[in-house]
Amino acid sequence: MDDMKTLLEVLSEINDEIDFETETGLIEQGWIDSLDLMRIIAALNVAFDIRITTGDIEPENFNSAEAMLALVRQHREEA
């Protein structure tokens, strides 16, 4: 569960107006725009020491904190 805590901290650094903890339509509802997404990917790569690129993501990976965490774990296993 520590990973989730780290993730939420990273996300609130980027935009503290969004309720990342409960929102499940971050992309669909337009909460996240391109500037946010670039920052999120860069921050996740640093915080979790992984290498996500824009070429291997889909909207579904970023609709919720849960989905982002799944993406992080998947990349960690691959590393």
Next chain:
Amino acid sequence: MTRCVLEWLEAAARRAPDAVAYDAPDECLTWAGLYKRSQEIGSWIAARVPAQSPVLIFMEKRPDCVAAMLGAVYAGCFYTPLDSSMPQARMQMIMDVLNPALIVCEANHLQAARELSAAAPVCAIEEIPSCVDEALLRKRRETHIDSDLLYVLFTSGSTGMPKGVSIAHRSVVDFVEWACTELRLPAGVRFGSQAPFYFDNSVLDIYCAMRLAGSVYIIPRAEFLFPRRLIATLIAQKIDTLFWVPSALTAVANSGVLAEGILPDLKRVFFCGEVMPCRTMNLWKAGLPDADYVNMYGPTEITDVCTWYRVDRDFADTDSLPIGFPCANTRIYLIDGEICVSGTCLSTGYYNAPEATAEVFVQNPFRPQFPEMIYKTGDMAEYNERGELMFLGRRDSQIKRKGHRIELGEIECAMNAVDGVVLACCYYDAGREMIVGAYTGETDIKTLKNALRTSLPKYMMPDKLLCREDLPRTGSGKLDRLELKREVEREHPLP
């Protein structure tokens, strides 16, 4: 000779009535459908406001929005498209300048639209009935002349007040006829549209498709975040032409999805709005070696594009791409290195802002014998040894971020307007693509950030805010952005 852009719509509706005109994932207008709906909206507007009135189109980017824009034109009026993502305070400044006679919106934005203006009537597009008043529309058309305004688009202003660039029909006719010919656009061209309608790159998509009875697929904004999804859309929609800002093309190129042969239908890749990195272009050329690549240059004030360069040789990743040669019927002067433009493409000036207009729309110094305007772009250029124009940069504090034109002065004004801020100074760190805003005063960073969210569009928000004891000044006492940048980099070394 075409005097009104609606002549293209009418020709397309006769030539290809059942063909798709503008479509999006769950919405589609054919040329006949668009013609009919635009006439209905035009009849409704014409019954309520006089010709040449400003009509604000407060709608999402979708096919119906084009019908609303053209409806305003049928009524002999001109349009300003805005979307609901604009912060309230900035929207209010635009309303003060434009003073629209009427606001057209979607039913779900009625409340927000009513809050924009106490004076202007608001109507939901869904409520406009299917009636056409042919006599009234004919009358409006008979009195139309080609110097009547077609649209007013707002850009960032250094004094904090957005400027409304007024463009007449004749400028768009001039531009679109040039573009269809020189860009070798085929009848039935299919665009994959990236530019928001409030950004003038969209003028090429909208009107070239109309001129050629082609079509425009409106790509949902979120897809630009996900290159793989975007490529799948371009394939499924059989898009053959792109006119995008370089940052959108760069995002796709850097994601590594451009394998050779991946986009068999795509024949043309055009770009404008900011500097195109040769590295990006080379990545696209690796995936699509046979496409036609054209780099274009031009601010909103000269109707989208005033110079162009068709990529006719190879460039190294570190080279600069020429902006090339003037478009037909356009003249470029370099005055002390500044690009100055004359021709039919020129805006008639900033709407309701004679002083701002007089600063940059000036008498041609080479033709003092008779009145002729040139527009001073503020962009610097030089000729290379081949006689091609090369873009060098800005002479002032305007910056480009993801194709958005931003005056640092507008951000500073917004910061200065916040309680507890004494003085603000901003600079752009191009290498890290970051806007840094420094200020003196009592306000804490979080309060300032929250206040700015209500006054600045997201793309103008500083990425980093710094509270400082003091701000550096030049010898003449002006705020010194360059020195600020040096000081900040010393104090806060960034990766």
